[in-house]
Amino acid sequence: MKIVHLTLLVFVACWSAGLSGVAHAKDEVGSLIALRGKAVIERTGTTTAAKVKEGILFNDALATRExxxxxxxxxxxxVLSMAxxxxxxxxEFLYSREKGGKSIFNLLDGKMKAVVGRTNFEVHTPTAVAAARGTTIYFEEGIKDGKRYTLIICGETDKELVITSPDPKIKDTAVLTTGMMIIIFEGEPFPLPMPAPASEIERLESLTEITDFALSIPGPFAPGTGWLSLELPYAPTIDQPPLNKTTPVTIDLIFK
Amino acid sequence: MGWGKLNRLSVLVIGAALFFSSSFAHATEATYEQHIAKGIASVEGDNYSVAIDEFSAALREKPGDFRATLYLGIAQSRSGAAEAEATLKRARSMRPDDPRAGLELGIFNFNRSFYNVATYYFDDVKRIAPNSEFSRKADDYLAAISESKAAKRWLLRIAVGGQYDSNVVLNTAEGPLPQGISNKSDWRAVVTLNGRYDFVRAGEGSASIGYNFYQSLHAKLSDFNVSQHILDLSGTYHISPTFDLQGTYAFEYTFVGGDGYDYAHSLMPSLVVTEGKGFSTTVSYMYRRNHYMNSDLFFDNSDRSGSYNQTGVVQNIPLYGNIALAKLGYFRDNDGTRQAVWDYNGQRVIAALQFALPQRILIDLSAEYYRKHYKGAFVDGGPLRRDLVRTASISVTKLLSERYSITAGEFYTRNKSNTPEFDYTRAVTSLFLTARF
Known part of the structure; x- marks a missing residue:
């Protein structure tokens, strides 16, 4: 019985350690690594300006400005690159190094490039749900002629990108492979996927990528102004030899 | 094997090659993007060695890629690596009209004080991308270069304070005080002055002249008041971004109790190796010619005159994101005098730690272990003198303003010797007010 308890204890300890990569509500699931211009993070009802190196939590909403x-x-x-x-x-974001996991992102508006990682990855828009593993996907969500649409381009992949509809009335499914795209309008059946023009891929690539500004530029600083260059008061050491220790004795001679 | 079978086999081989190569291409693009993203995160987290690995991996996925080359060069530059220059130049040659590569080359040379070269790149950035964030950054750096060139060439530091010395006369623990000496401990007031003037300042190096003055005034033991004057000429030459050559000549004159105690000439060349990320190694040599003078208090002092040699190496180690600096050093020295009783070979190990706390407080800790083997016995027929000197010190400095600071310190020495006359303990407590101009 003791062995069973011990085994259970070890199992729970290992399971807990293995879940070190599992994201709970308060854990960071990512971080903002590059920012050009302004972006905000909406978290538990408050909106704050986003900063580079800031952690992204489960249920956060990240919005870029003009x-x-x-x-x-x-x-x-x-990796998500937002225009x-x-x-x-x-x-949703559940992940452990050993077991993988699942991630779901809601793209509410705008354009985004997603490089899929090690989870079962889904992007939900108002008009489409894209599920994939191990690929690069371009998304554009917007309104055209009064109708909401989602454009999806499948980048290079050796797997399929499966598109379904969030509308329970639309049962269509589309499968995209490398270089294929689909534009889905709200409330309409899925069209057939078509080859994505190189110009479309280049357009979305240029709108989402931050090449020259991805790494922050440090400012100049004057050398020697840091605290650690301070010199402390100087004091010489005098390594003197031993002093003369003899004590002179005075002898009074009295002659009688 | 018939032609039919050979053709089918060829088709299979070619098909397999195409399949695996296309799979490789798919993995390559996503893998490349992930390496780039992780490299960016590492640079922003000041983790440059990881960033270099990630961008190098991205380049392996896409050889000759501009973005990976540029980011690799930036990561190398941030880490202080010398190869950053070649990498950034490669990126710049791929896209000559991209301002970022030129800006980073300017920053790389600015950080090495090669201001003329840095100015060339910053001017080019302003030409390529006027009215951009890059040109504004280039302007910031150009302004810093102008300030540096116009910056004052001199600095002056004055410190005034008091000390309590537990063993001014370096008396042994059990021994009686020498004749005429009322006590071994005493209070003293101390004034120090340190000045330096850079008379040469160029991208390749600098030269300066310095003067240091020290004066102590004891409350009772005025015979041990020390006046010391040190004049020095120093120079630095930048051999390369990694190596700097430094040299100092110094002349020193010391008075004790108003009488001449010693004067000395010193030569100290050293080589500084900059390893990047704040790490550096200094290999040094010192030659010192001592002339000790006899006085009423030290009537055999001149026996100690001679030549002193020291070689050593010190490693500087930044810690905790550069808010702390550690030093480890090892030295070997020897002193050749007029009497074998004063000649010795020594080995010394030092360790120091300096770190900044909030509220503009600086802590300095140091320790030294010094073993000296003398070549003569102090008493005829006695053992060859062996000294083991252990020293420890701590000081706390509070910056009151950019100009003024106050320092409290404690300095402890235990000189353990097999010759009783040299076995002593000493502790000095200090409080100083320092002004910098």
């Missing part, structure tokens, strides 16, 4: 771009790296090595005026919500 002429702005953001790049987020997640703990499963997924201006885009908004994405981290709807």
């Amino acid at each position: 002429a702005s771009r953001a790049k987020v790296l997640f703990i499963d090595d997924s 201006e005026n885009s908004k994405v919500v981290i709807k």
Whole structure:
């Protein structure tokens, strides 16, 4: 019985250690690694300005402003690159190094490039649900001629990108492979996927990538102004030899 | 094997090659993006060695890629690696009209004080991308270069304070005080002055002249008041981004109790190796010619005159994101005098730690272990003298403003010797107010 208890204890300890990569509500699931312009994070009802190196939590909504771009790296090595005026919500994120996991993002508006990591990856838009593993996907969500649409381009992959509809009335499914795209309008059946023009891929690539500004530029600093260059008061050491220790004795001679 | 079978086999081989190569290409793009993203995160987290690995991996996925080359060069530059220059130049040659590579080359040379070269790159960035964030950053750096060139060439530091010395006369623990000496411990006031003037300042190096003055005034033991003057000429030459050559000549004159105690000439060349990320190694040599003078208090002092040699190496280690600096050093020295009783060979190990706390407080800790083997016995027929000197010190400095600071310190020495006359303990407690100009 003792052995059973001990085994259970060890098992629970190992399971807990193995879950070190599992994201709970308060854990960071990623971090904002690059920002050009302005972006905000909406978290538990408050909106704050996003900063580079800031952690992204489960249920956060990240929104970029005009002429702005953001790049987020997640703990499963997924990468989201957002164009201006885009908004994405981290709807679900469960991941462990050993078991993989699942991640779901809601793209509410704008354009985004996703590099899928080690989880079963899904992006939900108002008009489409894309599920994939191990690929690069471009998304554009917007309104055209009064109708909401989602454009999806499947980048290079050796797996399939499966598209379904969030509308229970639309049972269509589309499968995209490398270089294929689909534009899905709200409330309409899925069209057939078609080859994505190189110009479309280049357009979305240029709108989402932050090449020259991805790494922050340090400012100049004057050398020698840091605290650690302070010199402390100087004091010489005098390594003197031993002093003369003899004590002179006075002897009074009295002659009688 | 018939032609039919050979053709089918060829088709199979070619098909397999195409399949695996296309799979490899699919993995390559996503893998490349992930390496780039992880490298960016590492640079922003100041983890440059990881960033270099990630961008190098991205380059293996996409050889000759501009973005990976540029980011690799930036990570190398941030880490202080010398190869950053070649990498950034490669990126710049791929896209000559991209301002970021040129800006980073300017920053790389600025950080090495090669201001003329840095100015060339910053001017080029302003030409390529006027009215951009890059040109504004280039302007910031150009302004810093102008400030540096116009910056004052001199500095002056004055410290005034008091000390309590538990053993001014370096008396042994049990021994009686020498004749005429009322006590071994005493209070003293101390004034120090340190000045330096850079008379040469160029991208390749600098030269300066310095003067240091020390004066102590004891409350009772005025015979042990020390006045010391040190004049020095120093120079630095940047051999390369990794190696700097430094040299100092110094002349020193010391008075004790108003009488001449010693004067000395010193030569100290050293080589500084910059390993990047704040790490550096200094290999040094010192030659010192001592001339000790006899006085009423030290009537055999001149026996100690001679030549002193020291070689050593010190390693500087930044800690905790550069808010702390550790030093480890090892030295070997020998002193050749007029009497074998004063000649010795020594080995010394030092360790120091300096770190900054909030509220503008600086802590300095140091320890030294010094073993000296003398070549003569102090008493005829006695053992060859062996000294083991252990020293420890701590000081706390509070910056009151950019100009003024206050320092409290404690300095402890235990000189354990097999010759009783040299076995002593000493502790000095200090409080100083320092002004910098």
